[in-house]
Amino acid sequence: IAVLFFDFDRFKAVNDSLGHDAGDELLISISQRLVANVRDVDTAARFGGDEFVILLEDLPDTDTAKLVADKLLKACAKSHDVRGHKLVSTASIGLVTNETSDGGPAELLRFADAAMYEAKRRGRNCVVEFDSEMFNEQLDKLALEEDLQSAAANGELSVVYQSILDLNNGNIVAAEALLRWHHPTRGPIPPDMFIPIAEESSQIVAVGGWAFEAACRQLTDWRRRGVVSEDFAISVNISKTQVLMPGFVEYVTSQVDRYKLTRSSIKLEVTETTVVDNRADVGDVLQKLRDQGIRVMMDDFGTGHSSLSGLHLLPIDELKIDRSFIRSASGNTDLIAITSSIVTLADHLSLKTIGEGIESPDHIALLQSMGCNYGQGFLFSRPLPPEEFEAMVLERQGPAKKTAELN
Ligand code: C2E
Ligand code: CA
Ligand code: CA
DSSP: OEEEEEEETTHHHHHHHHOHHHHHHHHHHHHHHHHHTSOTTSEEEEEETTEEEEEEOSOSOHHHHHHHHHHHHHHHHSOEEETTEEEOOOEEEEEEETTTOOSOHHHHHHHHHHHHHHHHHTTSSEEEEOOHHHHHHHHHHHHHHHHHHHHTTTTOEEEEEEEEEETTTOOEEEEEEEEEEEETTTEEEOHHHHHHHHHHTTTHHHHHHHHHHHHHHHHHHHHHTTSSOTTOEEEEEOOHHHHTSTTHHHHHHHHHHHTTOOGGGEEEEEEHHHHTOSOHHHHHHHHHHHHTTOEEEEEEETSSOOOGGGGGGSSOSEEEEOHHHHHHHTTOHHHHHHHHHHHHHHHHTTOEEEEOOOOSHHHHHHHHHHTOOEEOSTTTOOOBOHHHHHHHHHHHHOOOOOOGGGO
16 A cells, blocks of 8 residues: 655645635646546545655556556646636655555654655655655654653753844844753754644644743843843744744733743744744734743744735734844845845834844944844854853853842
């Protein structure tokens, strides 16, 4: 047997531009096309959204499965007639046979899904067969997923802090809290690797909550000991799953209050793709947090293709310009013009701007000339463990006034 996992491209664009009824018609046309290209013994199913799964049975060999997958790919690439439009929605197909996986239906689906992701990564409109390399990757991910469950209890997690400077006067005015995982046998695991695993397995609620509380505790401690001043803020990264967790607003405000912090001193960083998510509830939650005095920052701005014309409608207070802009801006006049317009527009909308990934004095000069408010990057400091961050702040700025009410 073989399992084929399909994901169709540009489906969201059809929904957004022609409406959901047209999207439904496209789905029906796709299903008809799939059914027309398999035998009666095979099973075709819609798995959810624009994902379809086909189970091929009684196959003579693996090559036949590949031939069928290629045939389906070609059939899917032909346009669909929907409401007078010729719509093209090519497929990314993941293929797995029971020769590679004998772990039962759930495992077959999981592997086919993984192969489909690889097909998307390779540029879509192709078939990718699940192989031993992907198998090892999956095993590795599963092992990390399991280890992550006990990481907090075993003291393997920590938070490092990277300074954020006011570009007008060079003062350190805030820090971004960044999570670190030191695995007992594998050493440091980069967040770009374990955060997605935590997100897929919903552990991000626990792990992200751990980071959030560690940051609150740290800020209280620094303020009580006069390391930072009253208006110093820490920003914490928050994943979409956390934002959509029931009671998230109450969770955030109760933690901030519990540590006797002012609401404005803990900021939430949510990525552009989370903020512009079509689901209205993300926006609602962020707005409620703002109503409670928590500041919301849009992270990695410029990577999620949100429209500038809709910027004034988003429930945000600050805009973090992605480091890809800063990195390639020097010397590239088009990018300079775009970045500069973003800063100007943000300023008109009373949004503060932060430039990420400042690695050279050129970058500072550029951002300053545009009127960008804050900057962050390796040039100022790497993300540092709390003791080192503290030493750096004290050395540069001297002790702050201790906060009386926290004593
Ligand atoms: P991010 O939110 O965009 O965080 C900034 C990343 O840029 C950090 O990587 C930081 O070390 C890096 N960076 C800072 N300055 C520079 C620079 O000048 N040049 C370059 N090349 N890089 C710079 P890091 O710490 O590896 O974190 C990676 C990502 O992991 C973060 O990207 C964030 O999306 C995620 N992450 C980290 N901690 C958490 C957390 O507690 N919760 C959630 N949900 N995500 C987290
Ligand atoms: Ca961030
Ligand atoms: Ca970022």
